[in-house]
Amino acid sequence: MKILVCISNVPDTTAKINFTSDNTAFDKNGVQFVINPWDEYALTRAIELKEAKGGSVTVLNVGEADTEPNIRKALAIGADDAIRVNAHPKDAFFVAQQIAAVAKENSYDIILMGRESIDYNGFQVHNMVGEILGIPSITPAFKLDLIDDATARLEREIEGGKEVVEVKLPFVASAQQPMSEPRIPNMRGIMTARTKPLKVVEPSGAEAKSAYVSFSKPEKKGGVKLVDADNAAELITLLRNEAKVL
Amino acid sequence: MSVLVFVEGLNGEIKKSSLEAASYGSQVAQTLGTSATAVAMGDISQNALAKLGEQGISKVLYDADEKLEKFVAEAYVKVIAKAAEQENAKVLVFAHSNIGAAVGSRLAVRLNGSLATNVTTLPKTDGAFTVTRSVFSGKAFAEVELTSDVKIIAVQKNNFEVSQNAGTTATVENLSADVTDADLTTAPKETVMQETGGGVLLQEAAIVVSGGRGLKGPENWHLIEDLARELGAATACSKPVADMDWRPHHEHVGQTGITVSPNLYIAIGISGAIQHLAGVNSSKVIVVINKDAEAPFFKAADYGIVGDAFEVVPKLIEAAKALDK
Numbered sequence: 001m002k003i004l005v006c007i008s009n010v011p012d013t014t015a016k017i018n019f020t021s022d023n024t025a026f027d028k029n030g031v032q033f034v035i036n037p038w039d040e041y042a043l044t045r046a047i048e049l050k051e052a053k054g055g056s057v058t059v060l061n062v063g064e065a066d067t068e069p070n071i072r073k074a075l076a077i078g079a080d081d082a083i084r085v086n087a088h089p090k091d092a093f094f095v096a097q098q099i100a101a102v103a104k105e106n107s108y109d110i111i112l113m114g115r116e117s118i119d120y121n122g123f124q125v126h127n128m129v130g131e132i133l134g135i136p137s138i139t140p141a142f143k144l145d146l147i148d149d150a151t152a153r154l155e156r157e158i159e160g161g162k163e164v165v166e167v168k169l170p171f172v173a174s175a176q177q178p179m180s181e182p183r184i185p186n187m188r189g190i191m192t193a194r195t196k197p198l199k200v201v202e203p204s205g206a207e208a209k210s211a212y213v214s215f216s217k218p219e220k221k222g223g224v225k226l227v228d229a230d231n232a233a234e235l236i237t238l239l240r241n242e243a244k245v246l
Numbered sequence: 247m248s249v250l251v252f253v254e255g256l257n258g259e260i261k262k263s264s265l266e267a268a269s270y271g272s273q274v275a276q277t278l279g280t281s282a283t284a285v286a287m288g289d290i291s292q293n294a295l296a297k298l299g300e301q302g303i304s305k306v307l308y309d310a311d312e313k314l315e316k317f318v319a320e321a322y323v324k325v326i327a328k329a330a331e332q333e334n335a336k337v338l339v340f341a342h343s344n345i346g347a348a349v350g351s352r353l354a355v356r357l358n359g360s361l362a363t364n365v366t367t368l369p370k371t372d373g374a375f376t377v378t379r380s381v382f383s384g385k386a387f388a389e390v391e392l393t394s395d396v397k398i399i400a401v402q403k404n405n406f407e408v409s410q411n412a413g414t415t416a417t418v419e420n421l422s423a424d425v426t427d428a429d430l431t432t433a434p435k436e437t438v439m440q441e442t443g444g445g446v447l448l449q450e451a452a453i454v455v456s457g458g459r460g461l462k463g464p465e466n467w468h469l470i471e472d473l474a475r476e477l478g479a480a481t482a483c484s485k486p487v488a489d490m491d492w493r494p495h496h497e498h499v500g501q502t503g504i505t506v507s508p509n510l511y512i513a514i515g516i517s518g519a520i521q522h523l524a525g526v527n528s529s530k531v532i533v534v535i536n537k538d539a540e541a542p543f544f545k546a547a548d549y550g551i552v553g554d555a556f557e558v559v560p561k562l563i564e565a566a567k568a569l570d571k
Contacts, residue, residue: 013501014520017385037502092361093354118383118501118524123342123363127319127351136432137319139348142495156434157496158317159263159343160256160447163434171432177502178488178495209360213376213389218527224534224544229553233565235533238549243531245453245510246477246569 001055001149002106003046006099006113006125007039007074008089009067013118019215026119026215035070037182038114040077042173044180045144046112047078053146056080058108062089062098068198076185076193083199090208092120096128097206103133108170110152115140115174126174136167139174249275249282250335251303252326254345255290262408262450263341265301269409270401271339272302273368278337283307284416285329287314287322292418299414307332307421313430316437317345321429323352328423330357335396337369342400343449350400359396366402383501384527402528403450404507440496448497451480453510454529456499458484460515460536460555464492469559470514476566482506484516500525515555518543535559 011017011031018027035043046057059079061067064086071082085098103111116123123139130137143155147166154173156163185193227235240246251271253264260268268284275282284298287309295306307329314321326349330338338353340346342364354361366387367378374391380402381388392398448454455474457467467481474481481497488498499506501521507528514535516522523546526532534547537554544550551558 011382013524017382019386041502092351096355120381120388121364121383121505123347124351124354124361127348128355130319131323131352131355137348137352138432140344157344158437159261159345159449161437161439162496163317164436164438165432165434167432177498209354209392209394210362211391211393213374213391215381215389216387217385218387221546221548224547224550227549227551229551229558232551232553232558232561235549235551236562236565236569239510239531239533240569243510243548245531246566 001049001053001110002108003049003055003057004060004103004106004108004111005039005043005046005057005074005079006060006111007043007070008036008117009033009061009063009070010036010117010119013037017217023214023216024212033067033070035074036114036117038116038118038176040114040182041177041179042112042114042175043074043077043079044182045175046110048180049146058083058106060085060099060102062087062095064088071198072193073185075196075198076189077183078189081197081199083201085203086200087203091210092122092124093128093210094206094208096125096132098203099125099129100132101204102201103129110169111172113174115176126172130172133172135170135172137172138165138167140176141173142176142179144173144175144179247336248280248333249278249337249339250326250330250333251282251284251339252346252349253284253286253290253298254341254343255286255288255294258289258291258294260290260294260298261341263343263403265408266403266406267339267341267346267401268298268301268303270368270406272409274337274339275302277368277371281305283329283333283335285326285421287311287325288317289315295418296415299416300411301409302411303416306416306418308418309421309423311422311425313425316434318430318433319348319352320432321425322349323356324425324429325421325423326353327356329421332421338396338398340398340400342402347400350398354398357396358394359398360392360394361398361400362390362392363400364402365399366405369399380528383524384505385524402507404452404509440494446478446480448480448482448504448506451506451508453477453479453512454482454499454506454508455479455512455514456482456484456516457487457514458516459486466556467493469555472563473512473559473566476563484522513543514559516543517541518546
């Protein structure tokens with residue numbers, strides 16, 4: 001069983017979001033980057049499947065050299081090897097093309113990633129990869145089990161419910177909790193990660209189909225209006241007459 | 247050319263998020279001087295389809311194939327691609343739902359189009375074609391240019407009003423995309439719908455009542471449910487509550503849970519960790535009820551009550567009962 005897990009390098013969940021002075025790019029200054037939390041569910045599930053059934057887990061990132069600490073972290077958590085496509089991830093279509101190019105070369109049984117990244121929140125890449133490769137994409141999935149060597153059973157969230165899907169390998173799936181319980185790398189993992197293979201490849205010639213023009217932040221809220229607990233009913237009146245949301 | 251809107255059904259009706267998408271699509275069509283067509287399949291009544299006229303849709307293409315009753319991405323993509331070709335659609339509009347974003351992404355590849363998801367504004371069309379989308383988990387917005395000939399837009403839920411031109415009907419035409427078994431490899435074996443309190447979907451709800459650890463245990467959730475029922479709201483919870491199995495994971499709102507953008511989000515007994523805020527940042531009005539006056543959530547709130555949920559919430563339920571509905 002060969003599993004490819006795609007990870008993206010995102011600002012820490014507690015990072016302050018700021019943009020460069022002309023508002024055309026995210027300001028990375030002083031920001032710590034982590035593995036996208038959604039991708040961690042995919043990574044951990046892939047490692048669990050490998051531990052149960054054998055095989056390998058390859059981690060893939062489309063990014064510049066500054067993403068390597070988090071690729072090493074994924075190796076420390078338990079992936080066997082890694083590939084970095086040496087390019088700035090311009091948009092979802094560009095990234096999907098890079099992932100598909102790597103997948104075509106190595107024929108994986110399962111391609112996993114998180115449902116979306118917590119920075120650009122696209123929710124696009126997995127389905128695009130499925131379409132480019134002409135294989136099913138099951139998204140977002142919160143349960144993934146193998147029935148046998150050729151078939152998997154997934155549970156996917158739809159609005160208001162879930163669907164149980166059985167699908168032949170190969171396929172793409174995106175993960176959300178509670179697919180797995182993300183792991184923290186242990187000392188042995190961190191030591192072995194240093195020598196695990198991390199291959200850097202150049203991007204395929206794909207073009208992006210969208211371009212970020214500028215960024216802005218929502219208007220600051222005016223501050224909280226407190227209602228006395230003894231007079232709680234007043235809140236309902238305010239919500240109807242002042243905020244006009246009831 | 248025309249604007250094509252994909253509408254999703256549920257129990258014979260069209261989902262609210264799709265009505266919003268239809269309203270959005272017809273406004274785009276008006277700007278571009280063309281008409282808006284909808285494409286639909288599955289469990290939607292003819293009456294509901296014709297009523298899309300109220301959202302400014304002039305024509306609905308409906309594929310009545312039984313195989314399309316349940317969502318299957320590949321099959322749905324085939325139908326929408328056929329409709330897009332037939333209508334020479336240059337702008338396609340979807341709801342940013344699990345289904346809408348999934349088919350939108352596959353279509354972007356198939357139609358060689360540009361895709362923007364989580365879109366919060368109508369497009370600017372003077373010069374470059376740009377839209378604004380929500381990024382960084384609701385903490386920022388980005389203006390994105392869609393550079394391909396075909397533009398695909400998935401609109402954020404609860405962000406556009408459903409327009410109502412009462413009495414206007416759309417013509418409904420049959421469409422057949424000849425879906426075969428080969429298109430059904432990911433057909434669900436089983437579909438399980440959740441009990442949704444008053445039938446309000448969390449992702450589409452205009453009002454959400456959400457509970458955290460301050461509720462002390464699942465046996466106290468009647469407080470959340472009763473208030474939600476009186477307000478016509480959906481219920482939600484924080485991550486610790488889902489992790490402790492007090493509530494199911496599909497109610498977990500936050501960074502790694504569901505993102506909501508209701509008009510009103512009422513957080514009860516939730517301290518407001520930054521990861522929770524990431525799921526509710528786009529809410530228009532936030533109310534926080536917490537007995538700890540130092541809870542960080544108050545900084546993000548519009549209204550607040552510092553007090554014990556077990557004393558405050560029953561008073562709110564009584565006051566909500568007294569409202570004219």
